[in-house]
Amino acid sequence: MASVRIVNAKKNFGAVKVIRGVDIDIADGEFVVLVGPSGCGKSTLLRMIAGLEEVSGGEIYIGQREVSHLRARDRDIAMVFQNYALYPHMTVSDNMGFALKLKKAGEQEMNDKVARAASILGLENLLERLPRQLSGGQRQRVAMGRAIVRDPQVFLFDEPLSNLDAKLRVQMRGEIRALHRRIGTTTIYVTHDQVEAMTMADKIVVLHDGLVEQIGTPLELYDRPDNLFVAGFIGSPAMNFIDGRIENGEFKAIGGLALPLPEGLPAGKFAGVELVYGIRPEHIRAKADGIQGTVDLVEGTGSEVYAKLDCQGQAIYCLFRERIQIEYQQSLCIGLDPSLVHIFDKATGKRVVV
Amino acid sequence: MISTDRAVPSYRLAPNYRPFVMPALIVVCAVIIFPWAFTVWMSANDWTLGQARTFVGAENYINLALDARFWESLWHTIYYTALAVILPLFLGTIAALIFDEQFPLRGFLRGVFVMPMMATPVAIALVWTMMFHPQLGILNYFLSLVGIEAQGWIYDQATVIPSLVIVEVWQWTPLVMLIVLGGLAAVPREPYESAEIDGANGWQKFRYLTLPMIGPFLMIAVIIRTIDALKSFDIIYAMTQGGPGTASETINIYLYNVAFSYYNIGYASAMAIIFFILIVILSFVLLIVRQCTVWSQAGDGK
Amino acid sequence: MTHKILGRIGFLFAALVFVSPVVLFFLWMLSLSLKFEIDNAAYPPVFIPEHFAWSNYVKVFAENNFFRYFWNSLLVTGTATLLALVIGVPAGYGIARLKAQKSAIVIMIARMTPGLSFLIPMFLLFQWMNLIGTLWPQIIIHLVVTVPLVVWIMMGYFETTPIELEEAASIDGATSWQVFRMVALPIAKPGIVVSFILSIIFSWNNFVFGVVLANRETRTLPVAVYNMLSFEQVSWGPLAAAALIVTLPVLILTMFAQKEIVAGLTAGAVKGG
Numbered sequence: 001m002a003s004v005r006i007v008n009a010k011k012n013f014g015a016v017k018v019i020r021g022v023d024i025d026i027a028d029g030e031f032v033v034l035v036g037p038s039g040c041g042k043s044t045l046l047r048m049i050a051g052l053e054e055v056s057g058g059e060i061y062i063g064q065r066e067v068s069h070l071r072a073r074d075r076d077i078a079m080v081f082q083n084y085a086l087y088p089h090m091t092v093s094d095n096m097g098f099a100l101k102l103k104k105a106g107e108q109e110m111n112d113k114v115a116r117a118a119s120i121l122g123l124e125n126l127l128e129r130l131p132r133q134l135s136g137g138q139r140q141r142v143a144m145g146r147a148i149v150r151d152p153q154v155f156l157f158d159e160p161l162s163n164l165d166a167k168l169r170v171q172m173r174g175e176i177r178a179l180h181r182r183i184g185t186t187t188i189y190v191t192h193d194q195v196e197a198m199t200m201a202d203k204i205v206v207l208h209d210g211l212v213e214q215i216g217t218p219l220e221l222y223d224r225p226d227n228l229f230v231a232g233f234i235g236s237p238a239m240n241f242i243d244g245r246i247e248n249g250e251f252k253a254i255g256g257l258a259l260p261l262p263e264g265l266p267a268g269k270f271a272g273v274e275l276v277y278g279i280r281p282e283h284i285r286a287k288a289d290g291i292q293g294t295v296d297l298v299e300g301t302g303s304e305v306y307a308k309l310d311c312q313g314q315a316i317y318c319l320f321r322e323r324i325q326i327e328y329q330q331s332l333c334i335g336l337d338p339s340l341v342h343i344f345d346k347a348t349g350k351r352v353v354v
Numbered sequence: 355m356i357s358t359d360r361a362v363p364s365y366r367l368a369p370n371y372r373p374f375v376m377p378a379l380i381v382v383c384a385v386i387i388f389p390w391a392f393t394v395w396m397s398a399n400d401w402t403l404g405q406a407r408t409f410v411g412a413e414n415y416i417n418l419a420l421d422a423r424f425w426e427s428l429w430h431t432i433y434y435t436a437l438a439v440i441l442p443l444f445l446g447t448i449a450a451l452i453f454d455e456q457f458p459l460r461g462f463l464r465g466v467f468v469m470p471m472m473a474t475p476v477a478i479a480l481v482w483t484m485m486f487h488p489q490l491g492i493l494n495y496f497l498s499l500v501g502i503e504a505q506g507w508i509y510d511q512a513t514v515i516p517s518l519v520i521v522e523v524w525q526w527t528p529l530v531m532l533i534v535l536g537g538l539a540a541v542p543r544e545p546y547e548s549a550e551i552d553g554a555n556g557w558q559k560f561r562y563l564t565l566p567m568i569g570p571f572l573m574i575a576v577i578i579r580t581i582d583a584l585k586s587f588d589i590i591y592a593m594t595q596g597g598p599g600t601a602s603e604t605i606n607i608y609l610y611n612v613a614f615s616y617y618n619i620g621y622a623s624a625m626a627i628i629f630f631i632l633i634v635i636l637s638f639v640l641l642i643v644r645q646c647t648v649w650s651q652a653g654d655g656k
Numbered sequence: 657m658t659h660k661i662l663g664r665i666g667f668l669f670a671a672l673v674f675v676s677p678v679v680l681f682f683l684w685m686l687s688l689s690l691k692f693e694i695d696n697a698a699y700p701p702v703f704i705p706e707h708f709a710w711s712n713y714v715k716v717f718a719e720n721n722f723f724r725y726f727w728n729s730l731l732v733t734g735t736a737t738l739l740a741l742v743i744g745v746p747a748g749y750g751i752a753r754l755k756a757q758k759s760a761i762v763i764m765i766a767r768m769t770p771g772l773s774f775l776i777p778m779f780l781l782f783q784w785m786n787l788i789g790t791l792w793p794q795i796i797i798h799l800v801v802t803v804p805l806v807v808w809i810m811m812g813y814f815e816t817t818p819i820e821l822e823e824a825a826s827i828d829g830a831t832s833w834q835v836f837r838m839v840a841l842p843i844a845k846p847g848i849v850v851s852f853i854l855s856i857i858f859s860w861n862n863f864v865f866g867v868v869l870a871n872r873e874t875r876t877l878p879v880a881v882y883n884m885l886s887f888e889q890v891s892w893g894p895l896a897a898a899a900l901i902v903t904l905p906v907l908i909l910t911m912f913a914q915k916e917i918v919a920g921l922t923a924g925a926v927k928g929g
Contacts, residue, residue, distance in 0.1 A: 050823075050827060051826075051827070052823050052826075052827075054368070071826070072823070072826045072827045073826055073827065073828070073829040073830060073831070075827075077827060078827065078828075079823075079824065079827050081820045081823070081824060082820075083818070083820060085818070085820035085821050085823070085824040087821060087824075087825070087839055087843075088821075088843060089842040089843060089845075098825070098828050098838075099828035099829050102828060102829040102830050102834065103829060146824075146828070150828070369753075369822075369826065369832035369835065370832060371749070371750040371753045371754045371832070372750065372754075373750075374746040374747060374749050374750030374753075374836065375746070375747050375750035375751060375754070375756075375759075377742075377743045377746070377747065378743045378744060378746070378747030378750075378803060378807060379747075381743055381799055381803055382762055382766075382803070385774065385778070385796065385797065385799050385800050385803075386762065386765065386766050386769075386774070386800065386804075387762075388777070389773070389774045389776075389777040389778055390765075390769075390773075392777035392780075392781075393773060393776060393777050396776070396777065445674075448674075449671075449674045452667055452670045452671050452674065453671065455663075455664075455667045456664060456667075457664045457665070457667040457668040457671065458664065458668055459668065459671075460671070461914075463671050463672070463675050464914075464918075465910075465911065465914040466675050466678055466679060467671075467674060467675050467678055468910065468914065468917065468918065469678060469682070469907055469910050469911075470678055470681070471921075472857050472861075472906050472907065472909075472910040472917065473861075473903045473906060473907060473910075474860065474861045474863075474877075474878055474899075474902050474903040474906060475861060475863060475878075476861075476863045476878040476879075476881060476882050476899075476902070477878065477881055477898075477899035477900070477902045477903040478899075478903070480881065480882070480885060480895060480896070480899045481681070481684070481685045481688065481896060481899055483885075484688060484892055484895075484896070485684065489699070490696070490697055490699060490701075492684060492701050495699070495700055495701055524677060524678075524681070529921065532918055532921055581767070581768055584770075585770045585771070587770070587771065587772065587863075587864050588863045588864065588878075591863075591864075591867070592863070592882055592885075606770055606772060609770070609772050609773075610772055610864075613772065613775070613776050614775075614779075614868055619776060619780070622776055623776055623777075626770070626772065626773040626776060627773075629770060629773070630768070630769055630770070630773060633768050633769075633770075634768060637768060
């Protein structure tokens, strides 16, 4: 086990800058999720840590050792691939023992370690099977078993759940977390799914266009997104963004809609500055004397009601956890909790500090 | 920023695949590149084996242009190739359409049909020679059964090339069939169903759906067949050696005679180069035609 | 339902029409090889003789040094194929991984060049090296056919095997040689089988190289059977028997490995020579 430190890492593919200077500190034993939309460079960054891609600039440390230019096989890491990458011609136990075989470990040691990993993952009865005889979830477990057997300093996961169906994905999510809790190896996990990131991570790194947008715990990112990108990316359904300015201690949207401001905001300081007002759909309540709007769209799932409101030409999405009866084109009044409002500078996209 | 000044590491992270290719590179240089370079050099010399060699520049090429026997062999080659491409293409496509359907013994019959292609050409050629025999051959016996007079086959200057092509067709129609069969396997089902609804009959479906869709595959078959037919040697050499007279002497046979009967190495080298250039040009023309068939497929469906 | 069955019988019939020249040819070949000269010269032809001339086969081996030529063929084909695999399989792997598609041009050139063009310079080279009279010239020049064939088929094969497996292996601690030997190679086994079979067949069938490079002692079977025609008195029975002996191993291989051959030929659409 070891910490991982990434210092000003860069990666160019020809003229294309995929990673443009990334700094990340990962403590020993931490479960870190790299998340971002497709093309943000998260998989490339993971492959750089793994030693599958060369580093164009900067350094990568595992523990005290700089590994930026070491080959993958010398880095003492294990990786679980998106499509599992199980060796199709080897049995489950051979797959799991392959790394030890390469290290010329003894028969006894190999069998012991494979058996221990198999029991952790519930694979005891499948050891003599070939990968093609396994289900998707079982293959996923074998891929993890292959990583565990290595007892590496760092686990790397590259979108490991994206080939599974929704139900299995939720189950495996829990299993990977449980595994981490049990063996405690430093883990770097790449996904494009923010729900996966929120549910699994000790710490999330949001990547966008080859740069780090924000690093923090899931709740920090949810409660205090640093910028518009993180605010829009984390949370489902996505946060409402409303363009406007501060006038007379109120937020005036472009259509003229007036919205309450959080307390303690030095309103005077931002007079005339173009701002973006952010409020999560789930932080909006039905409120008799609130802002009035017309219902444009209603979707009920039974457990919640999702609605789109037209408030003076401004579209606002709301998520009600209680069951309320609303109809298309009906008028509805809503209230916002000012303490849950986020204000961003439109020009820089940065959060305006309260 | 100090770190960027550091020397570039002396090795790459990516595995080094060059050692895997090296042995093959050496072999390719030894048995393909070197012979070609050597041939180009020899073609600029007047050199008959066992005699003195003199540098003559382009003289071999000029002589070749004035050599009536060369032009005659070129004509034989074209005649032979045209027949040996068109007939297998036609028959192979029909065979592919048949073998694309479901019927009993399909796999077994396809296996039998493929056998001529793999059989040893010389062995095949000898048996065909016996079958072509004017007096004792079984082919003339069959003709007599249906009332056609006996033919001279490969022993007659007029019929020798078509007769040789019969063997070529018999042997290589299966290859065309396999290529077209591969094309048919890639054809999607839906257009046929929608054509069925539109009321297309069998011929219309073939003409407007199947043919354009397997067009690129037919062109691959044409290219491969053309290259192989131009190079054809075993069958012709084993059955007629270019005869009777020089009636079936293709460029390849003439080349053999010049090189290994007369040992006129310089002249043969020039001929080999011209022959190769012919093959390359023809292949490229066909490749370009193939590109066009691929485009028209995506175009107005014509 | 009935017209579907009728349709199937119709296609079966059509297929039989196409296959019949093949079947009739080989049956006639067999018939020729089993008849005495009297029957072979009879008109109208005799299809199934009263007495089988097994002696034709005995004669082939007794009078023509055929065991020697069979052994030569085995040595040339076997060595040329094994060398081609040893050289060509890693090369196919390297080319696929380097994405060096341009090197395929060399293979195309080899494919388009008439075998005779290689023969002129190589013939001289072998003379200078004093190799004429041994089997080496034939083995080496057969590589012109077998190496490009193996490289071509293996290249296509390795391009379709997922690179993640090899990345996983290198993370597991394998050197690039170990990655090749323990992961890439076992997965490509079907491709190796295909290129092995096709290489054997095209090398075995080759005639033109032997015609130029072989002498009385170093003939391969196709050359030997051709020489029976030109230098002995022509008797059809033994000649047909010899032809059958030459091509029978290939036909048997074709029968058993039909699937691999079809796969290899349609994938690469290659032919030697």
